[in-house]
Amino acid sequence: MRRLVRSGALVLVLVAIAAISPGAPALGHSAGEAHPARRVVVLSVPGLTWNDLDSPDLPVLTALLDNSAIANLVTRVTDVVTEPGDAYATMGSGTRAVAPMAVAGHVFDVGTPYGNGTAGEAYTRQQGQNADPDAQLVSLSWTLIQEANALAEFDGDVGTLGEVLAKAHVRRGVVANAEGTEPLVVGSSNHAEAAIALADASGALPCGRVDNRLLQPDAAAPWGVRLDQSAVLAAVAECATPSSVVLVEASDLRRVMSFQIRATPEQADAARVAALRSTDALAAGLLEQLDPERDALVVVAPFTYPHPGLGVFGIRAREFPPGFLTSGTTRREGYVLLADIAPTLAAVAGVPMPEAGIEGRAMQARSSSLSGPDRRAELARGEAAALFRDTMLAVATWVLIIAVSLLALAAAGSWVGRWPSWDPWLARVGLALLAFPSLTYVAAVLPFYQWGATAYWLFLIAGSLMLAALGASVGRRWLLPLALGYGLIAGLVTVSVVVLGSRLQFASVFGDSPIVGGRFRGINNVTFAFFFVAGVMLACIAIERWPGKRGRRAMLLILGLVLLVDVAPMWGADVGGALAGIPALALVAMGLGQWKIRWRSVVMVALATAVIIGLLAWVDVQRPAVNRSHLGRLFERIGADGFGGFTTVVERKMSANLRASTDSLWRFIAGPLALAAALVIWGAGDRVRAVFLAFPALRRAVPGLVALGVVGYALNDSGIAVPAAMLAVLVPGLIYLGARVEGKEETS
Numbered sequence: 194m195r196r197l198v199r200s201g202a203l204v205l206v207l208v209a210i211a212a213i214s215p216g217a218p219a220l221g222h223s224a225g226e227a228h229p230a231r232r233v234v235v236l237s238v239p240g241l242t243w244n245d246l247d248s249p250d251l252p253v254l255t256a257l258l259d260n261s262a263i264a265n266l267v268t269r270v271t272d273v274v275t276e277p278g279d280a281y282a283t284m285g286s287g288t289r290a291v292a293p294m295a296v297a298g299h300v301f302d303v304g305t306p307y308g309n310g311t312a313g314e315a316y317t318r319q320q321g322q323n324a325d326p327d328a329q330l331v332s333l334s335w336t337l338i339q340e341a342n343a344l345a346e347f348d349g350d351v352g353t354l355g356e357v358l359a360k361a362h363v364r365r366g367v368v369a370n371a372e373g374t375e376p377l378v379v380g381s382s383n384h385a386e387a388a389i390a391l392a393d394a395s396g397a398l399p400c401g402r403v404d405n406r407l408l409q410p411d412a413a414a415p416w417g418v419r420l421d422q423s424a425v426l427a428a429v430a431e432c433a434t435p436s437s438v439v440l441v442e443a444s445d446l447r448r449v450m451s452f453q454i455r456a457t458p459e460q461a462d463a464a465r466v467a468a469l470r471s472t473d474a475l476a477a478g479l480l481e482q483l484d485p486e487r488d489a490l491v492v493v494a495p496f497t498y499p500h501p502g503l504g505v506f507g508i509r510a511r512e513f514p515p516g517f518l519t520s521g522t523t524r525r526e527g528y529v530l531l532a533d534i535a536p537t538l539a540a541v542a543g544v545p546m547p548e549a550g551i552e553g554r555a556m557q558a559r560s561s562s563l564s565g566p567d568r569r570a571e572l573a574r575g576e577a578a579a580l581f582r583d584t585m586l587a588v589a590t591w592v593l594i595i596a597v598s599l600l601a602l603a604a605a606g607s608w609v610g611r612w613p614s615w616d617p618w619l620a621r622v623g624l625a626l627l628a629f630p631s632l633t634y635v636a637a638v639l640p641f642y643q644w645g646a647t648a649y650w651l652f653l654i655a656g657s658l659m660l661a662a663l664g665a666s667v668g669r670r671w672l673l674p675l676a677l678g679y680g681l682i683a684g685l686v687t688v689s690v691v692v693l694g695s696r697l698q699f700a701s702v703f704g705d706s707p708i709v710g711g712r713f714r715g716i717n718n719v720t721f722a723f724f725f726v727a728g729v730m731l732a733c734i735a736i737e738r739w740p741g742k743r744g745r746r747a748m749l750l751i752l753g754l755v756l757l758v759d760v761a762p763m764w765g766a767d768v769g770g771a772l773a774g775i776p777a778l779a780l781v782a783m784g785l786g787q788w789k790i791r792w793r794s795v796v797m798v799a800l801a802t803a804v805i806i807g808l809l810a811w812v813d814v815q816r817p818a819v820n821r822s823h824l825g826r827l828f829e830r831i832g833a834d835g836f837g838g839f840t841t842v843v844e845r846k847m848s849a850n851l852r853a854s855t856d857s858l859w860r861f862i863a864g865p866l867a868l869a870a871a872l873v874i875w876g877a878g879d880r881v882r883a884v885f886l887a888f889p890a891l892r893r894a895v896p897g898l899v900a901l902g903v904v905g906y907a908l909n910d911s912g913i914a915v916p917a918a919m920l921a922v923l924v925p926g927l928i929y930l931g932a933r934v935e936g937k938e939e940t941s
Contacts, residue, residue: 230435230436230487230543231435231436231487231488231489231542231543232433232434232435232436232439232482232483232484232487232488233437233438233439233488233489233490233491233538233541233542234429234433234438234439234440234479234482234483234488234491235390235438235439235440235441235491235492235493235538236441236475236476236479236490236491236492237369237387237440237441237443237493237494237495238254238443238446238472238492238493238494238505239277239442239443239446239447239450239495239496239497239498240446240449240450240494240496240497240498241254241446241469241472241492241494241504241505242494242502242505242573242576243505243569243570243572243573243576244573246258246569248469250466250469250470250473251469251470251472251473252473253473253474253476254472254473254476254492257476257480257492257507257509258492258505258507258565258569259515259564259565259568259569260509260515260565261492261507261508261513261515262507262508262509262513262514262515262516262517262518262556262558263505263506263507263508263517263518263527263568263569263572264506264507264517264518264519264527264529264556264572265503265504265505265506265527265528265529265572265575265576265707266493266494266495266503266505266506266529266530266531267503267504267523267528267529267530267707267708267710268280268495268496268497268502268503268504268531269531269709270283270289270290270531271289271291271345273501273583273708273709274496274497274498274499274500275495275496275498275531276292276294276297276496276498277294277297277298277371277384277386277387277447277495277496277498278292278293278294278296278297278298278386278389279292279297279496280386280495281386281388281389281390281495282297282338282349282351282389282390283349283531283532283534284354284389284390284493284495284531284534284535285352285353285354285355285389285390285391285392285535286342286349286350286351286352286354286535286551287353287354287532287535287536287550287551287552287553288347288348288349288350288353288532288550288551288552288553289345289347289349289531289532289552290342290345290349290350290351291338291342291345291347291349292338292341292386292389293338293341296334296337296338297334297338297386297389298371298383298384298385298386299332299333299334299383299385300330300331300332300333300383300385300386300388300389300392301330301331301333301383301385301403301404302329302330302402302403303316303328303329305404307333312331312333313328315333316328316331316332316333316396316397319333319335319336320335320395320396323394323395324397325393325395325397325399327399328397328398328399329398329399329400329401330367330385330388330397330398330400330401330402330403331396331397331398332388332389332392332396332397333396335351335392335395335396338351338389338396339351347552348550350550350551351389351392352392352393352394352395352396353394353546353550353551354390354391354535354538354539354546355390355391355392355393355394355398356393356394357539357544357546357547358391358438358542358544359393359399361542361543361544362436363436363437363438363543363544364399364400364432364434364436364437364438365391365393365398365399365400365401365432365437365438365439366391366398366399366400366401366428366429366431366432366437366438366439366440367385367387367388367390367391367398367439367440367441367442368402368403368407368425368428368429368432368439368440368441368442369385369386369388369403369440369441369442369444370384370385370402370403370404370405370408370420370442370444371385371386371442371444371447371448372405372408372418373415373416373418373448373452384447385403387403387440387442387444388403390440391438391440400432400439401428401432401439402424402428406421406424407420407421407424407425407428407444408420408421409421409424413467414445414448414464414467415445415448415449415451415452415456415468416448416451416452419445419468419471420443420444420445420471420475422471422474422475422478425441425475425478426475426478426479426482429441429479429482430482433482436543437542438538438542441475441479443468443472443475445467445468445471445472446465446468446469446472448468449461449464449465449468450498450499452464453465454499476492485509485511487511488510489508489509489510489511489541490508490509490510491506491507491508491538491541492505492506492507492508492509493505493506493507493534494506495531495534501580501583501708502576502580502708503572503575503576503707503708506518506529506534508537508541508556508558510541512558514558514560515560515561515565515568516558516559516560516568517558517559517561517568518556518558518559519556519557519559520533520553520554520555520556520557522552522553522554523713523714524713524714525694525699525713525714526559527571527572527575528707528713529556530552530710531553532551532552533553533555533556534553535553536548536551536553536554536555537553537555537556539555574640574642575700575707576707576708577642577643578640578642578700579706579708580642580708581641581642581649582637582701582706583706583708584646585646585649585702586702586706587858589633589653589702589703590702590858590859591858592629593629593630593921594858594859594861594862594921596626596629597626597862597920597921597924597925598862598865598866598869599865600619600622600623600626600924600925601865601866601869601870601928602865602868602869602872603615603619604619604869604873604928604931604932605868605869605870605872605877606872607619608873608876608880608931609872609873609876609877615932616932616933617932619928619929619931619932620665620928620929620933621661621662621664621665622661622925623925623926623928623929623932624661624664624665624674624678624925624929625657625658625660625661626657626925627675627678627679627682627922627925627926627929628656628657628660628661628664628678628681629657630682630703630723630921630922631660631678631681631685632652632657632660633653633702633703633704634685634686634689634697634698634701634703634704635656635685635697636652636653636701636702637696637697637698637699637700637701637704638696639652660677660678663677664677671933671934672734672737672738672888674929675730675734675926675929675930676731676734678925678926679726679727679728679730679731679734679922679926680727680731682723682724682727682922683724683727683728683731683755685697686698686716686720686723686724686727686758687754690714690715690716690758690764690765691758691764694714695713695715695716698716698717699713703719703720703918704717704719715764715765715766715767716758716759716764716765716766716767716770717767717911718769718905718909718910718911718914718918719911719915719918721759721765721767721769721774721905721909721915722905722914722915722916722918722919722921722922723918723919723921724755724758724759725755725759725770725774725777725778725901725905725919726898726901726919726923727922728751728752728754728755728778729752729778729781729894729897729898729901730891730923730926731751732747732748732751732752732781732782732785732894733748733785733888733891733894734890735747735748735751736785736890737888737889737890745785745786748782748786749782752778752781752782755774755778756771756774756775756778759771759774760774760775760805768806769905769909769910770905771802771805771806772802772806773901773904773905773907773908773909773915774901774905775801775802776798776799776802776900776904777897777900777904777905778897778901779798779801780798780896780897780900781894781896781897781898781901782897784893784894784895784896785890785893785894787893857911857912857913857914859913859914859918860913860917862917862920863913863917866920866924880931880934881931883934884927884931884934887934888930891930898919898923901919902915902916902919902920903916905919
C-alpha cells in the first residue's frame with residue numbers, strides 16, 4: 194500500500210507540473226481594447242455560408258470578411274438546428290437561452306395598434322413599474338420568454354447584454370422585419386426575433402424599427418415583399434450614435450429560408466441569389482456610414498435553420514487584425530459559440546461584461562499568415578468535415594455495436610458447441626474490431642468529406658483487417674497482438690491531446706463534433722472509455738510480462754500517465770474522467786499490485802481524488818481565461834454564482850445522463866453481450882477459467898474495470914455510452930484471449 198501512496202503522490206506532482214505549464218498561449222488581441230465612443234453595427238446574415246462568399250454576388254461582404262477576424266460560429270442551443278428566437282435570445286443572454294417560435298417575434302413599435310390600444314400601452318400593463326418610458330420597441334411576449342428560460346436547463350437570463358449596455362449608457366437599436374404574408378406559413382407575421390438580442394431586462398429597446406415601413410412590395414420576391422434599403426439605412430443612421438450597438442438583420446435571407454421549402458429548386462435558388470445581392474448592397478451601405486478607424490462592424494449568421502451547419506462570424510475593428518477568432522469556451526482557433534457574442538459585443542463597445550452567470554467569453558483574435566480566401570476555405574473545410582462526421586456517427590456506432598455483438602454471440606456459440614476450428618477466426622476478428630476505433634481517429638486528419646463515404650469505409654475496414662493481420666503475424670507471443678491493439682488506442686489519444694491539440698478527436702465519429710458544440714479540446718466521454726480500458730489492459734499486460742517489482746512499477750507508470758493525460762487541464766481536461774478514473778484506477782492498481790484494500794485505503798483514495806481535483810481547479814483558474822478548461826469555468830461559475838452555479842451544471846449533466854439512457858444508440862450493445870456472457874458462463878465456464886488462469890492479472894483488474902464503468906456511467910452526461918463504449922473495446926480483446934488461451938505457445 195505504501196508503494197501505491199508514493200506512486201499516487203508522484204502522479205499528483207506530475208499533474209501539478211503539467212497543469213501549471215503553459216498551455217496554448219493567450220491569443221492575440223482582445224475585444225477589451227475597444228474605443229469607448231464607437232459605433233458597433235451587427236449585420237445578421239441568416240444562413241450565409243463560407244461557400245457563398247466564393248460567389249461573385251457578394252463582392253462587398255467577401256472583401257469585408259477577408260479583412261476581418263473570422264471564425265466558424267457554433268449555433269447550437271438545444272438542438273443541432275437552432276430556431277431564430279433561440280439564436281437571438283442566446284446572443285443577448287451570454288448563456289444558451291430559448292425563445293419559443295410561436296412568441297419570439299412579437300416585438301412592436303410602441304405606437305403600433307394592438308388590441309384596444311397600442312403596443313406601448315400593452316407593454317406598460319404587462320411590466321407595470323418596470324416599464325421603460327423611453328422604449329421605442331417592446332416585446333409583448335417577454336414574460337413568456339422569461340418563463341421558458343426558467344424552465345430550461347441552462348438558466349439563461351434573457352436581456353443580459355441589453356441591460357449591461359443600458360447601464361453603461363450605450364444606445365441600442367434593432368432594425369429587422371422578417372415578416373411573410375403567405376397564408377400557408379404558420380405564424381408568418383411578427384418575425385422580429387432579432388430584437389431579443391439587444392432588449393433589456395424588461396424586453397424593451399430605446400431605438401429601432403421592425404414594422405412594415407422597412408418593406409416594399411416586389412412581386413418576384415418571396416411572399417411578395419423585400420427590404421427597402423433606404424428605409425433600413427435611415428433607421429440604422431438614427432440609432433447609430435457615437436456610442437451605440439445596432440443590430441441589422443438581412444431579413445430577405447430569412448424570407449428565403451421559409452420560401453425555399455415551398456418553391457421549385459430553380460425558383461428557390463433564384464430567390465436566394467437575389468437576397469444575397471440585396472444583402473451585399475446593404476453591407477455596402479452600412480460601411481459608408483461607419484468610420485473604419487473608429488467604428489466596428491460585426492457579421493454574424495446566427496442560425497442555419499432549417500439545416501444543420503456552422504454559421505459565419507467576423508469582426509472588422511481596429512483591434513482585431515485579419516485572422517482567426519477563438520474564445521475561452523472553445524479554446525480552438527477558428528471556432529466560437531453563440532454565447533460568446535454577448536460578452537464580445539459588450540467588450541467591443543467598451544463595456545466589459547461581468548462573467549458571473551454567463552457561459553460565453555469575449556473572443557480573442559490571432560493574426561494569420563493565410564490570405565483571406567485561404568482562411569475562408571479553411572473554415573469551410575472545417576464545417577464540411579463536421580457535417581461528414583455527423584452523417585457517419587450513427588452508422589459507425591451501429592457498425593461497432595453490431596460487429597462486437599455478433600462476434601460475442603459467435604464466440605459464445607463456438608465455445609458452448611466446442612468448435613475449436615473457429616478460434617483462429619474469432620481471434621483475428623477480435624483484433625480487427627480492436628483496431629477499428631483507432632482508425633476512426635486517424636481518419637479525422639484525412640479529407641474524407643471530399644472523398645466520400647465509400648472511401649471512408651474502405652479505409653476503416655481495410656485498415657482494421659490489415660492491422661489484425663499484422664497482429665496475427667506476431668502471434669507467437671500471444672499477448673503482443675493485444676498490447677499492439679490497446680497500445681494503438683492509448684498512443685493515438687495521448688499524441689492527439691498532448692501534441693496535436695486534440696486534433697484526432699475533432700470531427701471524428703467517436704470524438705467531438707463542432708456542430709454539436711459540446712467539447713472542442715480534450716477527451717470526451719467515449720474517448721475516455723476507450724482510453725482507460727486501453728490503459729488498464731496495458732497495465733495488466735505489463736504485470737504479466739514482468740512479474741515482481743519491475744512489473745508493478747511499469748503498471749503504476751502506465752496508469753499514472755493515463756490519469757495525467759486525461760485530467761491535466763491543457764490536455765484531456767476531463768472532469769468526469771477525474772471523478773471516475775482516480776478511484777477506479779486506484780482499485781485497479783491495488784488489485785494488480787496485490788495490495789490489500791482496507792478502510793484506510795478507501796479514505797486515502799477519496800482524499801487523493803478531492804485533492805487532485807481541487808489542485809487542478811485552482812491551477813486552471815490561474816491560467817488565462819482563454820485557456821481555461823471545463824473545470825476552471827465550473828469553478829469560475831461557482832465563485833460568481835455561488836452554489837446555484839454548481840447545481841445548474843449538475844442538473845444539466847443529470848438531464849443529459851437520463852436522456853442518454855433512452856436516446857443513445859450505445860444502449861443496444863447491452864442485450865447481445867449479456868446473452869453471450871450468459872451462454873459462456875452456462876456452457877463454457879472452463880474457457881473463462883482458462884483465460885484467468887493464463888492471464889491472472891486480468892482477473893485482479895476486473896473490480897476496477899467494473900467500478901470504472903459504474904462510476905463513469907453515474908458521473909458523465911453521456912451516461913450509458915461510457916460503460917457501453919468500454920465493452921466495445923474490452924470484449925474484442927477478451928474474445929481474442931479466449932480464442933488463443935488454449936493454443937498459446939508462450940505466456941508473455
